[in-house]
Amino acid sequence: MYRAMIGPGHSACPGSSSESTLMPAPLEITAASKSFRTPEGGTITALDDVSFGLDGAEFVTLLGPSGCGKTTLLRTISGFEALDHGTIRLEGQDVTDWPSHKRPVNTVFQSYALFTHMPVSRNVGYALEIAGADKATIRRRVGEMLELVGLAGLENRRISQLSGGQKQRVALARALAGRPKLLLLDEPLSALDKNLRQKMQHELKSLQRELGIGFIFVTHDQGEALTMSDRIAVLAHGRIQQLGTPQALYRRPANLFTADFLGDSNLIPLVVAEGRGILPDGQSFTLNGAPRAGTLMLRPEDLTRTRRGEAGLTFKGVVAARYYSGKDFQIELDCPGTGRLLAVLRDDGAVPDTGAELTLHSATDALHVIEEVQP
Amino acid sequence: MSLRTRRTWSLLGLLTAPSAFLLCFFLCPLVLMLIYSFLTPGLYGGVEWEFFHLNYGRILGWADTKYERFDPVFLIIFLRSLRLAALTVLTCLVISYPAAFWISRMPPARRNFALFLVTLPFFVSLIVRLFAWVLILRPTGFLNQGLMGVGLTSEPLEFLYTDFAVVVGMTYVFIPFTFLPLYASIEKLDTAQIEASFDLGATxxxxxxxxxxxxTLPGIAAGAVITFIPALGNFIVPSVLGGAKVVMIGNLIEQQFLSARNWPFGSALAMLVMAAVLVLLIVQLRLARRQDVP
Structure with missing residues (x-):
């Protein structure tokens, strides 16, 4: 804009035409494998042939239980762990063998890892100090960064004088000050209390949009992952189980692990015959595609007391337990043939109590079949 | 009795014994030494209760009477002691730092064993250990035989009764004193901080x-001070490994009390050591106060 005003001949912003040319992906990991030796002499496979990448300035979450390899994957990107096999490319450049101090990525650590012997300003300015920037530049950048994370004016504080949330923000400012191409976050919110964590989730998300760089966020908290991510990679046993948008993963999980790990779900075994899935209690519905066997997934909120649409499934049973959570009730329904179902019902003053009979319905479009049989 | 007064009383009760001990066996002798250093030496040992400033004059330069004369040798010995103690601290730090770093990153079981090994020399008498060093350093000792054996030297070198021998001996004796505070501060260092530094571009x-x-500077300072103080006043190591050639201030004080029987002069020399230690402690306290408490 500014250029266009002083340069009469320039009608378009410089660089805007090159936007459309092929930009290399910010991150591309191909066939990455990594295993560790245990002190007892065995080996643990932390990453098993993982391929994964960022398409643009995305917020991608690596989600999985502890020991699934998500932290190892992050540490191979930052350069703290070397891969056994595979390559890592940052903006098209092969950095597989680069030491961590040469990689243009920065990390927000789980423990924050702030330099306790330095004031806030030197912590935030550390990357610039190392890069040899002059004092005025560092001071200006530190000011900008602290402003960005909402800690303006705290330059001279000691780390020991900060609260947990403030430390978190300083760690964020420090990682961003050196203008990384990619920001890696290793469970940074796990030490914060619930309210602060929710606030930080929203702030991180909007910060990522504002900065326009890729964020890779590691967490074992599925709620956190659903709230913040553009895409989620679910990891288990060193492999990516599923990679997709939060809605895709929640509504259409590809396997039982993802279905179970993300949110609550009812998993009902199916028998397949003549293009129809047959439930244990005898009900059946038309299957799309032709799986040979499978499991029906029903989210608790898809079970309603009123019939919605045509030809759904109906479950009749006795309420085994009822838990109140503010705006709705969690119901455990014992259905003969099907087993125990989980449902979430809105508190309209008429939700039946334990021991009462209840009939629940689910619409056809809420049914999702996973081509995997429960062990 | 309220809880608060009970607390106060029990605190006082607990503090009485150590306070009394320190008063009797630390503060009183120290004050006695200070007073003695300003008294006249008796003709056949002991003191005469008469004010006398030439004890300090002999050391620092204003004594010029017939019997009490200034001699620069005392200052030279004092400066040599400062130098040897400082060298000892330096070698102790250089050896201890990497070792402490290495041990602090070991798996717990091996770490405890390594720490036990560090303190192992304490289980053997100091004199025995120092005479072992005499065997190593003397002209026909292991070190010289080894050097000649591999052809580095053709005839035995003088190691024993040199500054080198004294520094080696004191380093050997005091290294656990440097190591332990250093280890405590290095062990506290978060590995993630080191990773964060690499991550932010540092080599x-x-x-x-x-x-x-x-x-780890607080640990370095603590280790240095706690080593420097006993090294400065040490007289066993220089008397075994330094002989008559390398005399330190500790030997001089010992001589004044036991052989020359000039207690006031010995006290004055001891006060000189005290003054040096006091200056050092004040400097360290200032440094420690400036450090951030994590």
Missing amino acids: RVQTFGKVILPA
């Missing part, structure tokens, strides 16, 4: 200079 050398060293 190994930069990380050591900007993160590891400053973060």
Whole structure:
């Protein structure tokens, strides 16, 4: 804009035409494998042939239980762990063998890892100090960064004088000050209390949009992952189980692990015959595609007391337990043939109590079949 | 009795015994030494209760009477003691720092064993250990035989009764004193801080200079002071390994009390050591106060 005003001949912003040319992906990991030796002499496979990448300035979450390899994957990107096999490319450049101090990525650590012997300003300015920037530049950048994370004016504080949330923000400012191409976050919110964590989730998300760089966020908290991510990679046993948008993963999980790990779900075994899935209690519905066997997934909120649409499934049973959570009730329904179902019902003053009979319905479009049989 | 007064009383009760002990066996002798250093030496040992400033005059330069004369040798010995103690601290730090770093990163079981090994020399008498060093350093000792054996030297070198021998001996004796405070501060250092430094672009050398060293500075200072103080006043190591050639201030004080029987002069020399230690402690206290408490 500014250029266009002083340069009469320039009608378009410089660089805007090159936007459309092929930009290399910010991150591309191909066939990455990594295993560790245990002190007892065995080996643990932390990453098993993982391929994964960022398409643009995305917020991608690596989600999985502890020991699934998500932290190892992050540490191979930052350069703290070397891969056994595979390559890592940052903006098209092969950095597989680069030491961590040469990689243009920065990390927000789980423990924050702030330099306790330095004031806030030197912590935030550390990357610039190392890069040899002059004092005025560092001071200006530190000011900008602290402003960005909402800690303006705290330059001279000691780390020991900060609260947990403030430390978190300083760690964020420090990682961003050196203008990384990619920001890696290793469970940074796990030490914060619930309210602060929710606030930080929203702030991180909007910060990522504002900065326009890729964020890779590691967490074992599925709620956190659903709230913040553009895409989620679910990891288990060193492999990516599923990679997709939060809605895709929640509504259409590809396997039982993802279905179970993300949110609550009812998993009902199916028998397949003549293009129809047959439930244990005898009900059946038309299957799309032709799986040979499978499991029906029903989210608790898809079970309603009123019939919605045509030809759904109906479950009749006795309420085994009822838990109140503010705006709705969690119901455990014992259905003969099907087993125990989980449902979430809105508190309209008429939700039946334990021991009462209840009939629940689910619409056809809420049914999702996973081509995997429960062990 | 309220809880608060009970607390106060029990605190006082607990503090009485150690306070009384320190008063009787530390503060009183110290004050006695201070008073003695300003008294006249008796003709056949002991003191005469008469004010006398030439004890300090003999050391510092204003004594010029017939019997009490200034002699620069005392200052020379004092300065040599400062130098040897400082050298000892330096070698102790250089040896202890990497060792402490290494041990602090070991798996717990092996770490405890390594720490036990560090304190192992304490289980053997100091005199025995020092005479072992005499065997190593003397002209026909292991060191010289080894050097001649591999052809580095053709005839035995003088190791025993040199500054080198004294520094080696004191380093050997005091290294656990340097090691333990150093270890305590290095062990506290968060590995993630080192990773964070690499992550933000720092090389190994930069990380050591900007993160590891400053973060462990309190340990370095504590280890240095706690080694320097006993090294400065030490008289066993120089008398065994330094002989008559390397006399330290501790030997001089010992001589004044036991052989020359000039207690006031010995006290004055001891006060000189005290003054040096006091200055050092004040400097360290200032430094410690400036450091951030993590």
